[in-house]
Amino acid sequence: MLPGASTRRRAPSPHRARSVMTSTVLRDETLRQIEQIGRADLLVGIPSYNNARTIAHVVRAVKGGLAKYYPDRTAVLVNSDGGSVDGTRDIVQQTSLGPVRTILVSGSPRPVEKVVTTYQGIPGKGSAFRTVFEIAVRLDAKACMVVDSDLRSITPEWVHLLLGPVLEEGFDYVCPLYARHKYDGTITNSIVYPLVRAMYGRRIRQPIGGDFGFSGRLASHYLGFDVWDGAVARFGIDIWMTTTALVGGFPVCQSYLGAKIHDAKDPGADLTAMLVQVTGALFRQLERDAPLWMTTTGSEPVPGFGFEYEVGLEPVSVNVARLVAQFERGFHELGGLYGQFLAPATRRDLTALLGQEAGAFSMPADLWLHVVYEYVAAYASGRLHPDHLLPSLTPLYLGRTASWVNEAAGYTAPDVESALNTLCQRFEEEKGYLIDRWPGRKETS
């Protein structure tokens, strides 16, 4: 038995019983292929878009993991592609594991079926996942996982760490836990982790990690929602999956996967677009789940799997002066907009930050949590269009990021976790600040 399993706390609630197979997002040829395959124990989904450089490594790692840890199980690898023009799909079709002896596998494991398809719907990771969910349900898969196609650090062990808790320990959702550089994952560290912890009461350290394990019944639960035309269809899918699993009462855990190293930065990945999609999906969930989180107090850890070890991480360079300049310019230019939903005291405190030297720039934790809570309340009130509200967070987020880079300059990994823990505790303690501002409870001061 993997450690931590005995500490899981909730029994799964009956999920939304809704027929999900009356309509399909799959192409005809994919449906025919699935019919031929029949059923599968395991399913691994890989969303992709022009990842010819890296996807072969991901496919090999997945096949290696399936061969090593689940040689007797029937498994299907699904490549849900966004219409790549660089031969990504061909590479997936052609990539083989090679001699299994190199990963110390004896005998001949079952061959892994491959389903390579182009998903339909809005271009984005969420639409790719929707296709994976439907295939998982049609194949009646017991355990599934999804991994990014640009990973350079994935190993066969990831397969065990993401599928194992579902297959062997009865969990329905497995979040990843990576060793990351202290300057990486700033949207997670400054917004998503504190909010998920304070609102849903579970300490899921990386709720939008990108690589997840989940059960077939949770895939079926996901398909019962009609959310595939907005932020959830894109980067918002990760936070939506996590919060939906939490609210649905599905047992959740996290697995330590080591370092997460991506391919070189995607030049098309626009910060504001990412921030808007992630916060849009999260704020929408918080609006939906208000009755639940208003009665939740404190937080508790989730069971963890995997052997934690220190990792040598690639250095990260950040231009703090540029971040501070963007904060100051944005705050100045968007002052009129902020006046419509930020509290006067918050605006006054933000104004007081202007003119600080970049190297000493500091945005206190309490000020930041007030900003975040006021954004959540403003989103729920609907007084400002989300297309205007959410992008206006970018300059403030960059200010907080600059502050964090300055603060964490001399931190070790435990120092980072300690500082984030303190921030999250403040989010938990100050939850009343958000409740006071929630639409219908009290006028915004």
Add this chain to the structure above:
Amino acid sequence: MMMVTLAAIDPLLAPLGRFLERAASVFPVLLAILVVLTAGLALAWLLDRTMVRLLRLLRFDRVAQRSQISDALHRAGLVHPPSTLVGQVVRWVVVVVTLVAALSILSTEATDSVVAAMVSYLPRLAAALLILVVGYAVSTFLGRSILLWAVNTRLRGARTLVRVVQLLVWVFFLALALDNLGFGRTVALVVLAILLGGAVLAAALAYGLAGKELARESLEQMLRDVRDEDRDTMSHL
């Protein structure tokens, strides 16, 4: 000598007398118009204030907020509370009625024809007003979107760009409204064409000729910014 002088100014006194006579007969009418206008405008102001207070007493703004009317107005950039907007509508209705009443003092026939013209013109006027309201909402929404985009992409002169775009949107909707009212069509269209064409030409000339150095510096700065950003290897997600 005296007789000669009176005889000389008599032709002047006669018209003056007729003028004073007519003025004396018109004066009560003018006074009545002044009284009606003053009373009407005061009544309009009073009704506006009363209506706003009454609606606030009845918590109309909160009801409007619950039914999302307030939100819709807010999103459209109309920042005044709904009670104020209702008060202003009442005020302007009373002002128009006052003007018609004042006109009726002068001539009943004129009033009838004005009222008839107004009634037949009302649908067009309402449509034109609606076009202007939509124009205001569109220009506000577009202005905000452009401002956010410009700020987040670190574009210089964000506010100027917003003002120019809003002006063009306004002129466009004004042209539509005037076209709907049936006058000033050509003027509005010509103004729009001049503004658009002129803006493009001026920008091209200023940037390409007069601002050659500025253009080079701006492009270099933009490239420098992009290169700086590329050097940041931080992953936000």
